[in-house]
Amino acid sequence: MKKTFTMLAAAAIAAAGAAPALADLVVPNLSYRTGPFAAGGIPYADGFNDYFTLLNERDGGIGGEKVQVPECETAYNTEKGVECYEATKGTGALVYNPLSTGITYQLIPKVSADGITLYTPGYGRTSAANGKVFEWVFNYPANYWDGASVAVKHLLEQNGGSLEGKKIALLYHNSAYGKEPLRTLQELSKKHGFTLAELPIDSPGQEQKSQWLQVRRDKPDYVLFWGWGVMNSVAVQEAANIRFPMENFIGIWWSGSENDVGPAGAGANGYKALTFNGVGQDYPLYADLQKYVVDAGKAAGAGDQVGTAVYSRGMYAALVISEAIRKAQEIHGTAAVNAAQVRDGFEQLEITEARMAELGLPNFGQPITASCADHGGAGAAMIQQWDAEAKKWNLLTGFIEPDKDVLDPLVAEDSAAFAAENNIAERCN
């Protein structure tokens, strides 16, 4: 009797779990449209899906092969992430992009054993940039340590090249995601002589009163912010409430969407965030997207997120994945590539500015040149600022290069620790 329920479930799941056709290219979308992080998860998933819909509708897929994007809800939860990964990997999945640093940490060993690429643009384990250790993981064009360094460089620029004696507070989601930049910022504070205050906020981050009280008391010159989901809009509102000068409040790219600044209204004016892709809809690609996807009624989700900051980033991730698949098709001379061949595509990927213009996104992202050792890209990012009156993000700067002198030893150290723990021999030598 103990197992009766199990058996019932067994029968039903076996009946329900019919596998999709194996002929197409399968790129599962482990998304989250529910829970406290849905504010970021929905636009990202929509952008990701819509770009593949566009390829299918306009070009008939990639190299003549249609792309399937089965969606699986993770709610940003690692247990559901495991379930989703196991449920989709048997369908011929080529690459995963879970948009969760926690799930990424969990999938890194799994994808390495199963031979499936994990692509984590702008999130995940930073030291995966070292392709010598992380064969199956790619995180170009930028990662958290790049982001932290770019933010500090921007502040250096504003202060005439010196942050001596300044006070910077880091407000972060108390999880793997939020803790990623800590080590870099600690190194940078030593190098540039600023003091760093670390203020963790427990997930999901709806309660931040005490942290902002601390900001009010300590009066840091700048606040850097690693938040996600509902936590972002709360932080922007709290900053506005204590009248913290918004131009001194800088978020990572995941804390810079329209959904985050909207609720604070005029109070959010001047809030800055990093971004590694262009903003707005002034790109030729959006005309195609409107024509083939939105007007055709094929947009993912409610279709109301088109062109927003995080939507564009989801689209950018889909674009890089599709380019890698195209590269794999070119290398291996077959349209129906498998997971291992797609990894080769990622490793030899080259996206030039000319290619981006050809794809309808001129001056949208930085050029990407991957290699066996370099899975992390140049890591440059721009600063965007919110204009509450016009309700749009404006780019303040061009691409700022991170301080690789500081980052490279950190990446080497962290990836060496992973290699030692898991007995991995370095490749590419």
Add this chain to the structure above:
Amino acid sequence: MFYREAGDFKTSYVDDSQTFPIRFDRMRYYAVLVVGFGIIPFVINDYWANAVFVPFLIYAIAAIGLNILTGYCGQVSLGTGGFMAVGAYACYKLMTGFPEVPILIHVLLAGGVTAGVGVLFGLPSLRIKGFYLAVATLAAQFFLVWLFNKVPWFYNYSASGQITAPERTMFGIAVTGANTPAWAKYLFCAVILFALAWLARNLTRGAVGRKWMAIRDMDIAAEIIGVNPLTTKLTAFAVSSFFIGVAGALFFAVYLGAAEVGEAFGIQKSFLILFMVIIGGLGSLFGSFAGAAFLVLLPVFLKNVLVEGMGWPTDLAAHVELMIVGALIIVFLILEPHGLAQLWRVAKEKLRLWPFPH
């Protein structure tokens, strides 16, 4: 007709006091063992192991652990997530510190460490009772999560505070890490669950368990008849924490492979396991299994039916799933406040009389 004592003669005391005195019950128990150890390991695949069986087995261990404390000894605990975290981090430190030792020993040692921590946090239970104890164990939950977040030694100074289970073996076969075959994962958890459930069953029907139940039913009366509340409550905390620690170690090392304390062992986990115990049935081993099965398998089952079977959008399905599970919990608690175990007991009573109820 099938389920009855009549005609099932016992000729020795050993026979008379066995766990399943009724033949039908015994046969069912052997059948479950044969299916669990003889059939499932040969047919299991990655999805079934990782999404269904392994979480079910691990949650069942945790639910048995909490049931010993709450169901048998009557001490309400909201610290389960924190104690699971102790098991997970102890296992991680042991795995990385002593890589050559078989993983089973690490898992059991992790349970032992958790038992120690559990006893420490169980000390206040001598003075405070009921809701107040629940609040004290809640403090344990928050303190332990904070501790594992704050002190880098626990996560070996990794950049992001994540712990990742390296590959460790048992008889030369990987049990943790990404290269673990599905059957090894399943069998490892199943063997531990079997051993621990067997232990729990025999503890709860012996002198130790009777003391626990005496304290649960009325602590003053128990003290008067000679039950020492200090040792009784602390043994309940120790045994319960041992089970929960083993569950935490398996949860991190075998199931998730990587974990982060706030997300994997937060307050939601404490509530989830408490709900398993309440829905399954307080003071019942079968209830621990049933509760774990209900709360682990039902969401997976609904997701598969709604998304793959009926083609609903994933967000709608996720919301409806929450509503269905919530509604079912309320329905169960109204119709049968003593949990699924009581339903099973009622069914057995009916079976005894069937087919002649009058």
